[in-house]
Amino acid sequence: MTKADIIEKVCEEVGGFSKKEAADVVEAVFELMKNTLAEGEKIKISGFGNFVVRTKQPRPGRNPQTGDEIVIEARRVLTFKPSNVLKSALNDE
Numbered sequence: 389m390t391k392a393d394i395i396e397k398v399c400e401e402v403g404g405f406s407k408k409e410a411a412d413v414v415e416a417v418f419e420l421m422k423n424t425l426a427e428g429e430k431i432k433i434s435g436f437g438n439f440v441v442r443t444k445q446p447r448p449g450r451n452p453q454t455g456d457e458i459v460i461e462a463r464r465v466l467t468f469k470p471s472n473v474l475k476s477a478l479n480d481e
Contacts, residue, residue: 391418425466437470 391414399410421439424431431439441464449460470478 428464433471435471435473437468437474440467440469441465442467 395407395411395414398414399405399407402410405413421431425439425441428441430441433439443464444462446462447460449458450456451458
């Protein structure tokens, strides 16, 4: 599903929105989520799951082509943990 598909579904499901207004709403939600995560805050959506930014420490690695040892830099990664409601929906329970 693409962002355009999400905009289309919002427009259909909610009603009363033009496609432009639905696009603005979807963009605003994504922008808010992006800014919140960039600040290092957690996003918890009840019935859906948690988005959390984690910091990974530098660690030794290996270049698979040459076999040379390298250091994989420290970085921040986004993780998602689905809620039990979403897990149940995915497994038809």
